[in-house]
Amino acid sequence: MYNSIKLTDKVHWVGVNDKETDLFESLWPLPEGIAYNSYIINDDKVALIDTVKINYTDTYLEKVRDVIGDKKVDYLIINHMEPDHSGSIKSVLEAYPEMKIIGNAKTMNFLEGFYGITEGTQVIKDGDELDLGSRKLKFFITPMVHWPETMMTYDQKDKILFAGDVFGGFGSLNGFLFDDEVNIDHYEDEIRRYFSNIIGKYGPVAHRTISRLGKEIEPEMIASTHGLVWREDPAHIIQEYDKWSQQETEEGVVVVYGSMYGNTKVMAEAVARSLSENGIEQIRLFDVSRKHPSFIINDIWKYNGIVLGSCTYNTEIFPPMDYLLKALESRNIKNRVLGIFGSYSWSGGALDRLKEFKENVNCQLVDPVIESQHAPSSEILEKCYEIGKNVASAVKENNE
Ligand SMILES: Cc1cc2nc3c(=O)[nH]c(=O)nc-3n(C[C@H](O)[C@H](O)[C@H](O)COP(=O)(O)O)c2cc1C
Numbered sequence: 354m355y356n357s358i359k360l361t362d363k364v365h366w367v368g369v370n371d372k373e374t375d376l377f378e379s380l381w382p383l384p385e386g387i388a389y390n391s392y393i394i395n396d397d398k399v400a401l402i403d404t405v406k407i408n409y410t411d412t413y414l415e416k417v418r419d420v421i422g423d424k425k426v427d428y429l430i431i432n433h434m435e436p437d438h439s440g441s442i443k444s445v446l447e448a449y450p451e452m453k454i455i456g457n458a459k460t461m462n463f464l465e466g467f468y469g470i471t472e473g474t475q476v477i478k479d480g481d482e483l484d485l486g487s488r489k490l491k492f493f494i495t496p497m498v499h500w501p502e503t504m505m506t507y508d509q510k511d512k513i514l515f516a517g518d519v520f521g522g523f524g525s526l527n528g529f530l531f532d533d534e535v536n537i538d539h540y541e542d543e544i545r546r547y548f549s550n551i552i553g554k555y556g557p558v559a560h561r562t563i564s565r566l567g568k569e570i571e572p573e574m575i576a577s578t579h580g581l582v583w584r585e586d587p588a589h590i591i592q593e594y595d596k597w598s599q600q601e602t603e604e605g606v607v608v609v610y611g612s613m614y615g616n617t618k619v620m621a622e623a624v625a626r627s628l629s630e631n632g633i634e635q636i637r638l639f640d641v642s643r644k645h646p647s648f649i650i651n652d653i654w655k656y657n658g659i660v661l662g663s664c665t666y667n668t669e670i671f672p673p674m675d676y677l678l679k680a681l682e683s684r685n686i687k688n689r690v691l692g693i694f695g696s697y698s699w700s701g702g703a704l705d706r707l708k709e710f711k712e713n714v715n716c717q718l719v720d721p722v723i724e725s726q727h728a729p730s731s732e733i734l735e736k737c738y739e740i741g742k743n744v745a746s747a748v749k750e751n752n753e
Contacts, residue, residue: 357416358530360574360582361511363395363487367416369409370525377437377523381550381647385543386525389437390578392515393420394508397486400428402506402515403578407440414441414448425449428475428483430490431456432517433503434463438578443468455483457494459502482509493566495519497558499551507570514572519559520590521579523547533585542651544580544590548597549654550647553684559598563591597654600688604752605635605656606744609649611642611663611671611703616728617696621662623734624692627741633658633748641673646680653686658748659716660692660740663703670695670706678710687715690747692740694723717751719743 358366368390377383389405391413399421405413417426426449431439434456442464446452454474456464464470477483479494488510495505498519506515522544529535552559566572575583575590583590606628610621618640625638637652641663653659663674670678691711695704704724711718720743725733 357393357419360392360513360576360584364508364511364513365393365395365420366530366576366582367391367393367401367413367420368526369405369412369416370527371406371409372525373408378551381523381546382645383523385523387523388526388579390576390580390582391438392576393417393426394485394488394490395421395424396488398427398484399424400430400483400485400490401426401445402430403432403438403517404429404441404445406437407444410441410444414444417445426452428452429454430483430506430515431460431464432506432515433500433578434460434467435500435518436467439463439467442470446470446473457492457502457504459496460504463502493569495562497555498562499555505566507572512571512573514566514570514575516575516577518552518578519562520575520583520594521547521577522581524580526581530582531585532581532583532589535581537589540581541593544593545597545654546647546651547579548594549650549684553597553650553654556598556600556685560595563595563598567591600654600686602657602688603635603655604633604748605637606633606658606660606690606748607637607639607649607652607656608660609639609641609662609674609677611674612640613664613666613671616725617662617664620694620696620723620725620729620733620737621660623729623737624660624662624694624741624744627738628745631742631745633745641671641677646677649677650680650684653681653689656748657688657751658690658692658744660694660744661707661710662694663696663707665695665697665700665702668700668702670703674703675706678706682710682713685714688751689716690719690744690751691716692719692744694725694737694740696725696729698727717747719747
């Protein structure tokens, strides 16, 4: 018994849970693990949708057999070629050599490049259908959410959208699979962290894709390649993803500082205290060296205010702060209230990079912009309070 889980009479989840990988894509921490979801439709014809990471192939194939017994897999549909989903393709093909691999034209380049597979494939175009017997699947080509070949598959009978990575989240499935089996609030952060870390850069494409699908289909279930299957309230995850894809935020401020010996930290704490005194209830204060950027990005995605302060290191900005700035620039962070301050002792450098960051993102810079030499003086700390006050009033105004 390998714990496949029924979605409907003929559709099963045959995914796996990964609690062993520390860093997703060797970048993003997985404190709650992650699930690689694959689904099988056991109709007259049998179709698998995506596979799982190579480490879990054996368990995965057992789950597939658990559902279909001695039947063969007729089709393997590839919604996404990232190896956490495509890693078991070769093994599935060995187990079911007659199987046809279905993808779009771009999928095939990846299939050949990663796995040397050039035969037994079927190329589909946007809007094409595949008849499994009692149902027809329809394909939607949805490039760049978040790879060039990404697509989605819609089961028109059971009204299930197999969405690839879109609508996915971090966090493994601890016995539950469906949205109605868990307290969603507990998972919201991990879902947004997945969105902001992995899909966020492609927000505008995600928004266009969601708008298009909204006009063409009315799914009753959303089945992504990571995280929960949404059957009770699919509209919830669609709304959340759409909101995040447009960078809609709520009132709150994320203060991040880079500090070696505490002087910049004192400034950041003054800003944070002022934010609190000026009525901001959601304040996140992070040491950029100690909080992984994955979590900082997640909170920045949630709130409408950011304050960034950094010391100077060898004539440049403190390296971990530079890493965060690049991550935000690459995600085209926008529509935030922004406060900045730097510290130095002889040449300066940190504040120049923070000003460059301001030029690279579409955010509203709030006065004063501060540069402190050595330890912050009481005049400097007063200005930090001013940053807090001005950021507080701007984020409140923006939230009205
Ligand atoms: C290793 C190291 C390198 C530094 N490089 C520079 C520099 O190139 N230019 C400069 O103006 N200050 C430099 N500083 C000084 C700090 O940026 C400055 O003292 C700042 O106030 C330190 O803030 P902190 O206490 O928050 O770490 C350096 C300090 C250290 C420890």
